[in-house]
Amino acid sequence: DIQMTQSPSTLPASLGERVTINCRASRGISNNLNWYQQKPDGTIKRLIYYTSNLQSGVPSRFSGSGSGTDYSLTISSLEPEDLAMYYCQQYASSPPTFGGGTKLELK
Amino acid sequence: EVQLQESGPGLVKPSQSLSLTCSVTGYSITSNYWGWIRKFPGNKMEWMGYISYSGSTSYNPSLKSRISITRDTSKNQFFLQLNSVTTEDTATYYCARSDYGSPFAYWGQGTLVTVSS
Numbered sequence: 001d002i003q004m005t006q007s008p009s010t011l012p013a014s015l016g017e018r019v020t021i022n023c024r025a026s027r028g029i030s031n032n033l034n035w036y037q038q039k040p041d042g043t044i045k046r047l048i049y050y051t052s053n054l055q056s057g058v059p060s061r062f063s064g065s066g067s068g069t070d071y072s073l074t075i076s077s078l079e080p081e082d083l084a085m086y087y088c089q090q091y092a093s094s095p096p097t098f099g100g101g102t103k104l105e106l107k
Numbered sequence: 108e109v110q111l112q113e114s115g116p117g118l119v120k121p122s123q124s125l126s127l128t129c130s131v132t133g134y135s136i137t138s139n140y141w142g143w144i145r146k147f148p149g150n151k152m153e154w155m156g157y158i159s160y161s162g163s164t165s166y167n168p169s170l171k172s173r174i175s176i177t178r179d180t181s182k183n184q185f186f187l188q189l190n191s192v193t194t195e196d197t198a199t200y201y202c203a204r205s206d207y208g209s210p211f212a213y214w215g216q217g218t219l220v221t222v223s224s
Binding site for chain 2: 034036038042043044045046049050055085087089091094095096097098100101
């Protein structure tokens with residue numbers, strides 16, 4: 001299985017700050033990477049698909065980039081509703097696997 | 108708009124079977140792919156498997172001997188059965204829809220299942 005390593009595991013940030021979450025795959029995944037947000041109530045939604053494509057309805061302050069084994073999710077200006085858990089997930093190889101998660105919290 | 112809703116017992120005894128239902132509205136399960144993902148306490152997430160538009164299935168090899176995913180197209184529902192559960196199967200279980208080559212576009216709200224005697 002492809003291992004996905006996210007960093008940091010916890011990210012303290014201030015409102016209005018630009019934040020970046022990183023994800024590294026144990027081997028190349030050819031941009032087959034999604035990002036998800038889990039809110040404190042448990043609901044999960046897909047934010048980004050295929051590395052950099054914004055899911056419909058997701059604010060444009062979210063963006064994704066990367067290639068090969070290294071990928072990132074950036075929030076250009078942190079809003080209160082962005083405080084949540086974030087996960088990367090690869091689908092280059094079965095089984096699809098997830099990163100360990102990043103908790104975005106208020107500094 | 109597609110909506111998914113998980114349901115089933117919140118408590119299962121060790122060695123018994125865990126059975127969950129995902130009810131889908133706004134989209135037919137005879138299209139696309141329909142799967143189960145779980146999130147363990149401590150945040151680890153695991154893909155469990157899916158059933159396709161044609162009824163074919165694919166499972167995570169880590170679960171292959173214990174898992175079964177089936178469906179009832181007349182009710183637009185699909186089901187998860189996980190046999191011989193242990194306390195390590197305690198998790199929040201989510202159902203999700205995938206498009207071809209684009210996984211987990213839509214999720215249910217999740218249901219917590221605790222395995223305990």
